[in-house]
Amino acid sequence: MKVFYRPEQVAASYQPSPSALKPRLVVADWLADPHINVEICSFEPASTKTLCLAHDPAFVRGIFSGRRENGFGNTNTDVALSLPFTNGSMVAAAEHAVLHGEVVCSPTSGFHHAGYASAMGYCTFNGLMVAALALKQAGLVDHVGIIDCDAHYGNGTDDIIMQRNINWIEHRTLGKHFNRSDDAEGGRFEAWLNKAIDHCRDCDLVLYQAGADPHVDDPLGGILTSVQMSWRDRTIFEQLGHLPLVWNLAGGYQVAPGETEAQKREPILALHRMTARLHTAIFG
Numbered sequence: 001m002k003v004f005y006r007p008e009q010v011a012a013s014y015q016p017s018p019s020a021l022k023p024r025l026v027v028a029d030w031l032a033d034p035h036i037n038v039e040i041c042s043f044e045p046a047s048t049k050t051l052c053l054a055h056d057p058a059f060v061r062g063i064f065s066g067r068r069e070n071g072f073g074n075t076n077t078d079v080a081l082s083l084p085f086t087n088g089s090m091v092a093a094a095e096h097a098v099l100h101g102e103v104v105c106s107p108t109s110g111f112h113h114a115g116y117a118s119a120m121g122y123c124t125f126n127g128l129m130v131a132a133l134a135l136k137q138a139g140l141v142d143h144v145g146i147i148d149c150d151a152h153y154g155n156g157t158d159d160i161i162m163q164r165n166i167n168w169i170e171h172r173t174l175g176k177h178f179n180r181s182d183d184a185e186g187g188r189f190e191a192w193l194n195k196a197i198d199h200c201r202d203c204d205l206v207l208y209q210a211g212a213d214p215h216v217d218d219p220l221g222g223i224l225t226s227v228q229m230s231w232r233d234r235t236i237f238e239q240l241g242h243l244p245l246v247w248n249l250a251g252g253y254q255v256a257p258g259e260t261e262a263q264k265r266e267p268i269l270a271l272h273r274m275t276a277r278l279h280t281a282i283f284g
């Protein structure tokens with residue numbers, strides 16, 4: 001499993017969302033797991049020019065100069081410095097997936113609430129849209145699918161699609177249709193995901209947000225059972241794994257008692273571990 005990770009994608013200062021720490025925690029967890037075959041891949045940070053494919057240049061400049069608040073509601077320089085790396089991970093993973101016809105992992109979060117000129121909900125720049133637009137500009141893709149299985153509505157992704165008048169991206173976002181576990185019962189989630197997959201079968205690249213926060217025990221999610229979470233990953237890998245595909249981490253907010261960050265985040269790490277083990281079992 002190729003994992004596009006650099007330590008610089010984790011901001012040095014503590015942020016209000018635990019998702020900001022996840023790249024470091026999941027990579028350490030996966031490297032220690034004999035059931036996960038990790039190959040760390042380095043990459044170049046996304047340039048300002050690349051970020052401006054999806055965002056208002058004045059907004060991008062405002063984030064880097066500290067005049068605009070980031071998705072955490074602060075202007076910390078170290079958060080701004082981490083953003084070219086989170087976005088660069090997604091761009092590099094997508095390029096690799098398309099050029100080599102592979103399924104790969106970008107251990108990133110904090111993308112889908114970021115709009116054309118707006119940061120919110122722990123998201124500053126929309127790495128999903130940055131990657132899709134960068135590959136489109138490079139002539140590597142015609143048609144991109146985004147299956148967003150974070151618990152929350154990918155409003156930022158829709159905002160950029162609308163403002164940039166894009167008609168070549170299939171965007172399916174779980175959070176627009178499901179708010180509680182009742183909504184997803186009786187086969188409704190499975191029917192939604194199967195339809196989302198059908199809409200992506202002709203895509204040149206699929207970006208899959210394998211969020212941990214839809215889990216029924218997540219304080220900000222509470223939608224899918226453990227069985228549904230596992231079915232979700234397996235179905236996407238089995239149905240779309242013949243296409244270039246990048247999966248990432250998106251949200252996850254469960255906390256367990258413990259001393260270390262890894263112990264406190266164990267419920268989230270366990271969900272991402274499940275996805276990474278499945279990746280290794282299916283794709284190596």
Ligand SMILES: [Zn+2]
Pocket residue numbers: 150151152211213250251252
């Ligand atoms: Zn979320």
